[in-house]
Amino acid sequence: MREAEPALNGTGLNGASSSVQAVPDKIVTPCPRCRDLTLRRELEKTLMICPRCGYHHRLTAKQRITYLVDDITAFQEYDRDLTPQDPLHFVSRAQVYATKLKENQNETELSEAVVGGIGTIEGIRVSLAVMDFHFIGGSMGMVAGERLARAMDRAADMAIPLIICSASGGARMQENIFSLFQLAKTSATLTRLRNVKMPYISVLTDPTTGGVTASFASLGDVILAEPNAMVGFAGPRVIEQAIHQRLPSGTDTSEFVLEHGMIDAVVDRRSLRETIARILRFYTAS
Amino acid sequence: MREAEPALNGTGLNGASSSVQAVPDKIVTPCPRCRDLTLRRELEKTLMICPRCGYHHRLTAKQRITYLVDDITAFQEYDRDLTPQDPLHFVSRAQVYATKLKENQNETELSEAVVGGIGTIEGIRVSLAVMDFHFIGGSMGMVAGERLARAMDRAADMAIPLIICSASGGARMQENIFSLFQLAKTSATLTRLRNVKMPYISVLTDPTTGGVTASFASLGDVILAEPNAMVGFAGPRVIEQAIHQRLPSGTDTSEFVLEHGMIDAVVDRRSLRETIARILRFYTAS
Amino acid sequence: MSYELEFEKPLQAIDKEIQNLKKRGDRLRPEDQTKIAVLERELAQRTAEIYAKLTPWQRVLVARHKDRPYTADYIRLLCTDYFELRGDRRFGDDRAIIGGLASIDGRHVVILGHQKGRDTKEKIEANFGMAHPEGYRKAARLMRHAEQFGFPVISLVDTAGAMLDLSAEERGISESIAENLQLMAILRTPIVVAIIGEGGSGGALGIGVGDRVLMLENSVYTVAAPEAAASILWKDSNFAPQAAEAMKITAPELLQLGLVDRVVPEPLGGAHRDHHAMADQLRQALTAELNELCDLPLDVLCARRYEKWRMVGIPASVAAV
Amino acid sequence: MSYELEFEKPLQAIDKEIQNLKKRGDRLRPEDQTKIAVLERELAQRTAEIYAKLTPWQRVLVARHKDRPYTADYIRLLCTDYFELRGDRRFGDDRAIIGGLASIDGRHVVILGHQKGRDTKEKIEANFGMAHPEGYRKAARLMRHAEQFGFPVISLVDTAGAMLDLSAEERGISESIAENLQLMAILRTPIVVAIIGEGGSGGALGIGVGDRVLMLENSVYTVAAPEAAASILWKDSNFAPQAAEAMKITAPELLQLGLVDRVVPEPLGGAHRDHHAMADQLRQALTAELNELCDLPLDVLCARRYEKWRMVGIPASVAAV
Numbered sequence A, B: 001m002r003e004a005e006p007a008l009n010g011t012g013l014n015g016a017s018s019s020v021q022a023v024p025d026k027i028v029t030p031c032p033r034c035r036d037l038t039l040r041r042e043l044e045k046t047l048m049i050c051p052r053c054g055y056h057h058r059l060t061a062k063q064r065i066t067y068l069v070d071d072i073t074a075f076q077e078y079d080r081d082l083t084p085q086d087p088l089h090f091v092s093r094a095q096v097y098a099t100k101l102k103e104n105q106n107e108t109e110l111s112e113a114v115v116g117g118i119g120t121i122e123g124i125r126v127s128l129a130v131m132d133f134h135f136i137g138g139s140m141g142m143v144a145g146e147r148l149a150r151a152m153d154r155a156a157d158m159a160i161p162l163i164i165c166s167a168s169g170g171a172r173m174q175e176n177i178f179s180l181f182q183l184a185k186t187s188a189t190l191t192r193l194r195n196v197k198m199p200y201i202s203v204l205t206d207p208t209t210g211g212v213t214a215s216f217a218s219l220g221d222v223i224l225a226e227p228n229a230m231v232g233f234a235g236p237r238v239i240e241q242a243i244h245q246r247l248p249s250g251t252d253t254s255e256f257v258l259e260h261g262m263i264d265a266v267v268d269r270r271s272l273r274e275t276i277a278r279i280l281r282f283y284t285a286s
Numbered sequence C, D: 001m002s003y004e005l006e007f008e009k010p011l012q013a014i015d016k017e018i019q020n021l022k023k024r025g026d027r028l029r030p031e032d033q034t035k036i037a038v039l040e041r042e043l044a045q046r047t048a049e050i051y052a053k054l055t056p057w058q059r060v061l062v063a064r065h066k067d068r069p070y071t072a073d074y075i076r077l078l079c080t081d082y083f084e085l086r087g088d089r090r091f092g093d094d095r096a097i098i099g100g101l102a103s104i105d106g107r108h109v110v111i112l113g114h115q116k117g118r119d120t121k122e123k124i125e126a127n128f129g130m131a132h133p134e135g136y137r138k139a140a141r142l143m144r145h146a147e148q149f150g151f152p153v154i155s156l157v158d159t160a161g162a163m164l165d166l167s168a169e170e171r172g173i174s175e176s177i178a179e180n181l182q183l184m185a186i187l188r189t190p191i192v193v194a195i196i197g198e199g200g201s202g203g204a205l206g207i208g209v210g211d212r213v214l215m216l217e218n219s220v221y222t223v224a225a226p227e228a229a230a231s232i233l234w235k236d237s238n239f240a241p242q243a244a245e246a247m248k249i250t251a252p253e254l255l256q257l258g259l260v261d262r263v264v265p266e267p268l269g270g271a272h273r274d275h276h277a278m279a280d281q282l283r284q285a286l287t288a289e290l291n292e293l294c295d296l297p298l299d300v301l302c303a304r305r306y307e308k309w310r311m312v313g314i315p316a317s318v319a320a321v
């Protein structure tokens, strides 16, 4: 199962049956930072960046992939039929995990919080995996982890660079230790890339917190983050609750982790694609 | 030259022609910490520890070796004929390095600031190198470094543990880059021990500062320090001069570096030998 | 020994009666002695009954019991020799994770684990077992040391989670855990992990990857504390017992799910009732595992460990895809 | 371009005369133009004369010249592409040592070096090129990255020394340098070091071990600053020039002593007079070295580097013992 195989179900992201879709249509979108209202149409032209304050709106997996690869129609999605399980048969207090999964699948038209596949960025073939926060908060389900691990395997098997765009609130309670162990699984699988001397670029997007930061997201050979994204293990709210103290503003943002030596650069979404290509050329061009 | 060879000149530390000798005889010795006067005779019975306040007096190389090995008469010294050079022909303002070397050799009856050899500690054969602060402040001359490197080579060649007791004020100005490069040489040579899976125990004694801490002294598999020894890169006085501020008392002591995670234990001289033996048994007994 | 847990109250009543009788000392009548024997049998029986049907939440309470043996206790009870290794060689010596060179059953190992702290002073020093980045980096140093010198690693997990404060974020708590996950996945020496009390989230996993993962009978392992999970799922931490139930956090459940490899039985009434008996059980389990692991060629050991974690928890139906 | 150094004053007088004549612009008479040509020849000649017999102490002043090109200048002038890698992944991003992925003469490398800072703001950010432990640890990360991906390393040394303050000691400045010395001794990729200005003590050596050590013509390399050496030797830092003389700190002297491998010529009047010409010289030297080193099998490269540093500075008479 560790070999890179083409997607089992014909169509990819671009096909009619695609499981990746834009967030629900709305005519205007409010900016969470400056409160400005922008026409959805306009916002999509600016890569979902607020034209007034520069706020980087959260993207769907489909948007993210579209913005990164040369040609979304040539992006080959994998593992879409690898769908989430309910390993604990989690039912408690009107919370039925199986139902929640269905609901999220319907709302997002994703089957899990991770979309993985192969595409090109400025002509360079990469294994790309993208997390979608809209799917149960981008939490690490067993199959989300497996899809990430398979994206790593594909990079190793094909000897191509790996790019993972993280967006996650952390663990998926309803899978408990199955969720937790994905951190170990993904961290372990990354070691395969060492043998093929291909880089792993980790891109942190708003928000990347919890277990994801305590595993693959922090293990990039190069780590980039979008401006002002929430990035950290606990996130400021959890810390404030835990220590009953206010934190300095800016704690656990991209800029905070840059200052503390955890990442290489904060990159505006408008230059992300080009920056990634520039970095990749150091490893792939001779 | 990298092979372990027996000392070239018959007698060892214990012989009549030994180059290692106790510090000049004085009847009473004042304690630098509590000012108490102790009979030299008495002090030597307590391993040069002030009976009143526990201050660990600085030792000569001979004392140090005597206190550590099972039998000083069985300690086989090496490289005594490897004597310091004056590679820069350093003569300036009434400072003639060659003369200074002679004077120090006469005063200490050492030929350099490092004494290296093979001995046993509770029956375990070790390559031991000891620095003597009384010889030009235990500074890192080219030959001091070479003697250390040879002690490392002996440990690697014979597949036995390495123990280095440091005591150094840092660089030897009169050898400039020859002195500086000893840090690189000793750090490099230590890598040979990795192949034989034998431990290197670094013992920091008062004072261990400057370049020595920025090389082999900080690279022990296990690092021990005598109580209240001055241990640090710059030492508090230099820092205070550099930043024009008073430092908290206790900065750059054994206890300070223990607290900051740089060493494994502070060990009283009276239990140093036994502690080293206990540690060594983990690696040598099966 | 006190009975502090609510569900142990029936036991306390019996125990009190026994203690009262025993107080008579020399004045103890033969019928009292019979009574004591009867009561002790009853106590044992009732204890067994209660502990046989602990709810997951009750197990959480046992796992967090203030008298439960901690890493330092196991080190004292298991090791015939021990030399503590301190510090991460970078920043500090975190007392929330301790470890060193040890001899167990004649075998030299590196042992390490979370230390919660027994008395108030030690609790504060140890930060209640919640480690900062320097704790995980110290653990990494010790594990690399073990690899270098061919010592197997024993890692004892007992933490509510990694430390959540500004300083932990500043120094990269996530990076420190992530790096350990990777290190432990490929370390070229056997690693046996035992969850001895609380296995809390990434903070537990940060020293929790190995060839074998053992759980003490009343230990628990959670991706988030039941209180936190209840808060997140139902906005009310009072539903922690329900969360504990639904999340399958106990040793027998996790063994059945194939997520851990062995359950180490606890003495009657829980590990906190008898540290020595508990340590004996743990020693036997560790030694059994190490005997097997140390016999494997390193390449085989490492390939198996990689496979174990690469495939962890993937049901056959998924693995087949 | 100003003439700030005392021994450059004669040059300043000539330069001023030239500038005055040139100010006339259109009103410049033919005889003025002849005069300018004569003066410019004289300036060049006098510059050459002065720089041909700089004392060691004067070289210290040139090496510390505020207009001398710094690492960031060389990166800009040498690299056709550059992506900065930041942070030690532990604590911070020390601006006193910078570096990243770079293309030089069509070759991909990791370049890094001390950065002193040009204007006041940058000087403070960069702590005047005196690195904290996180700087050395960032350098270590970059070098491991280079090793992993097969990039050669170029390391530019320019520091008065490592930072001497409480925070540096607390976070293990000595350990951070020591670890780099070991790492650079065995890193499995070519390393070329160039002392571009001040090579100050352990802080310089901390990124200064490699297959080749180059020195710019007017750079200096000292185990302690001449002022500090004078203080220690004669309790008077005013004897720094004498210390500089006695310690053999200049590039030609160190080349002759066999301690460095190549002297890179500086443009007339020193590197600070012509950054472009200096960068060109450095590029040629680096490329020549890398061409040779990159052709060697890694095992040979590493064995030679080990031998170089194991035997460094040992005279034949000693080596023979």
Ligand SMILES: [Zn+2]
Pocket (backbone or CB within 6 Å): A031, A032, A033, A034, A035, A036, A050, A051, A052, A053, A054, A055
């Ligand atoms: Zn806005």
Ligand SMILES: [Zn+2]
Pocket (backbone or CB within 6 Å): B031, B032, B033, B034, B035, B036, B050, B051, B052, B053, B054, B055
């Ligand atoms: Zn005293």
